[in-house]
Amino acid sequence: MSITGAMQTAISGLNGQSTAIGYISDNVANASTTGYKRVESRFQTLITQSSAQSNTHSPGGVLNNAFFANNIQGSITQVPGATTSVAISGNGFIPVSKANGVDATTGLPTFETTSYYTRVGDFNQNNDGYLVNSSGYYLQAWPVDPATGVIDTSHTEQVRVSNLLDAPVATNLVNYSANLPSNVQDASGNLPATLPASSIQIFDSLGNAQDVDLIWTRLGSNQWSLQVNVPGSTPSSFGPAVVDFGGAVGGSTVTPGTLSGLTSAGGLTASAAGAVDDDASFSFNLDFGSGAQAITLDLGSYGNTSGTTQYAGDTLTLNDFKQDGVPQGTFKSLAIGSDGAVSVTFDNGNVKTFYQIPIAKFNDPTELDRVNGNAFVATPNSGAAVLVQSGASGAGDFVSSAVEESNVDIADEFSKLIVAQRAYSANAKIMTTADELLQDTLNIIR
Known part of the structure; x- marks a missing residue:
C-alpha cells in the first residue's frame, strides 16, 4: 500500500501544484x-491514517484551497483630470449594479436585482448621464436633496446626473460693510455732503441682473442719510432714511463711530436697536415685473466695528458689498469628492451635491464570490453588506481623482512560480520512482 499510496499522494501533489500555477498565471495576467485582487494557494494536508501513539502513518496527500485576497490593499494612483474616478484607501467596496436590458418606454437601461460590489472606481459619465466603470458596472449611491443637502440613506440608486441647468436664485440678502468718512464736506465746506453711489448687481427671480445704488449723505456730526435707487424696480427709489453713529443702544454706550440707530423712511424698514450686537439692517420690497422680492440690506450690527462704521477720512472705504442671488447656470463639470459626494459645478458658481457614495463593509470580504468584470457578490460566509459613510465604523476613505491598482506583486508571483514548478517536478519524479518500484515488484515472480 505504501507504493500505491505514494503514487496517489504524488497525484494530489501534481494537482495541487498545477492549480497553484493556474492561480499564479491568473494573477500575472491581471x-x-x-x-484586481490576487488569488493565493493555501495547501492543506489530507490524512488517511496517522497516529503518533501507534507509530503509524499512511500517505494521504494535499489539497490546494484558494484564498481570495479581497481585503489586501492595492496601490493608489492619482489620475489628474479624472474627476469622476475614485479609489478606496482601506476597507470596503463600492456598490454597483449591472444593466440587463433597455426600457422600451424611456430608452434607459434596466438593472438586475442582484447587488454587486467592486474596487474598480474608474467611473465615467455615459451618454445617458449614468456613471459607469470600465467593466460596465453602474455606480450606486444614496440620493441627496440638492437644495437641503439631506442624504436619504433608506436606499441606493444608480447615479445619473441629467440636471444640466441650475435655476436662478433671487437675491434676498445684501451685505454691506464700509467706512463712511467723518470729515467729508461739500465743495463749499458745508453740509450736507453726498458721496458717490456704491453700486452692486443683484438678481431677480428670473435670473436677470439688476442694478442697486446706495447713496450716502452726511447730514451732521454722527448722522447720515441713506437712499437706495433700483432703476429696474417699481418703486425704483427708497428712503432717504437716517443712520446714526455713536451714542447709546439699549441703555449701553456704544463705541464711537459704530452704528447706534436706524430710522425707517421711504419704504426702508429699519431693524430695532434693542441692544449692542443686534442686527442693524434695512428691509424693502422690489418688483421687477415678476412679483414682490424682499431684500434685506445688512449694515452689520449695532455697536460693532465689523460692519458699517464712521471714522476719519474724506472718501468712502468699501470693505464688503455682496449679495446671495445667482443667475441661471449651465452644467460645467461633474466630480466625486474625497467624502464620496457626487457634485455638479455650474457656470454660475453654484456647486450642488446630488448623491453620496456609501462604502459597503462585510464581516469577511475574503469569502465574497467573484463575477466577471472584477466585481463581487455577497455570500452567507461573507455576511451581508453594511453601507456606511466613508471613514465611519472602520470603513476606508475615498481618494478622489484616483484608481486602485491590482494588489499583485510580480516578483512575489515569480518566486511562487519557481517553487510550484520545482514541487510539480518533484511530484512527477515520485510518480516515476513509484512506477519503477511497482515494476520491480512484478519482476520478482519471474
Missing part, C-alpha cells in the same frame, strides 16, 4: 487590471 497584474495591470484596475482593482
Whole structure:
C-alpha cells in the first residue's frame, strides 16, 4: 500500500501544484487590471491514517484551497483630470449594479436585482448621464436633496446626473460693510455732503441682473442719510432714511463711530436697536415685473466695528458689498469628492451635491464570490453588506481623482512560480520512482 499510496499522494501533489500555477498565471495576467485582487494557494494536508501513539502513518496527500485576497490593499494612483474616478484607501467596496436590458418606454437601461460590489472606481459619465466603470458596472449611491443637502440613506440608486441647468436664485440678502468718512464736506465746506453711489448687481427671480445704488449723505456730526435707487424696480427709489453713529443702544454706550440707530423712511424698514450686537439692517420690497422680492440690506450690527462704521477720512472705504442671488447656470463639470459626494459645478458658481457614495463593509470580504468584470457578490460566509459613510465604523476613505491598482506583486508571483514548478517536478519524479518500484515488484515472480 505504501507504493500505491505514494503514487496517489504524488497525484494530489501534481494537482495541487498545477492549480497553484493556474492561480499564479491568473494573477500575472491581471497584474495591470484596475482593482484586481490576487488569488493565493493555501495547501492543506489530507490524512488517511496517522497516529503518533501507534507509530503509524499512511500517505494521504494535499489539497490546494484558494484564498481570495479581497481585503489586501492595492496601490493608489492619482489620475489628474479624472474627476469622476475614485479609489478606496482601506476597507470596503463600492456598490454597483449591472444593466440587463433597455426600457422600451424611456430608452434607459434596466438593472438586475442582484447587488454587486467592486474596487474598480474608474467611473465615467455615459451618454445617458449614468456613471459607469470600465467593466460596465453602474455606480450606486444614496440620493441627496440638492437644495437641503439631506442624504436619504433608506436606499441606493444608480447615479445619473441629467440636471444640466441650475435655476436662478433671487437675491434676498445684501451685505454691506464700509467706512463712511467723518470729515467729508461739500465743495463749499458745508453740509450736507453726498458721496458717490456704491453700486452692486443683484438678481431677480428670473435670473436677470439688476442694478442697486446706495447713496450716502452726511447730514451732521454722527448722522447720515441713506437712499437706495433700483432703476429696474417699481418703486425704483427708497428712503432717504437716517443712520446714526455713536451714542447709546439699549441703555449701553456704544463705541464711537459704530452704528447706534436706524430710522425707517421711504419704504426702508429699519431693524430695532434693542441692544449692542443686534442686527442693524434695512428691509424693502422690489418688483421687477415678476412679483414682490424682499431684500434685506445688512449694515452689520449695532455697536460693532465689523460692519458699517464712521471714522476719519474724506472718501468712502468699501470693505464688503455682496449679495446671495445667482443667475441661471449651465452644467460645467461633474466630480466625486474625497467624502464620496457626487457634485455638479455650474457656470454660475453654484456647486450642488446630488448623491453620496456609501462604502459597503462585510464581516469577511475574503469569502465574497467573484463575477466577471472584477466585481463581487455577497455570500452567507461573507455576511451581508453594511453601507456606511466613508471613514465611519472602520470603513476606508475615498481618494478622489484616483484608481486602485491590482494588489499583485510580480516578483512575489515569480518566486511562487519557481517553487510550484520545482514541487510539480518533484511530484512527477515520485510518480516515476513509484512506477519503477511497482515494476520491480512484478519482476520478482519471474
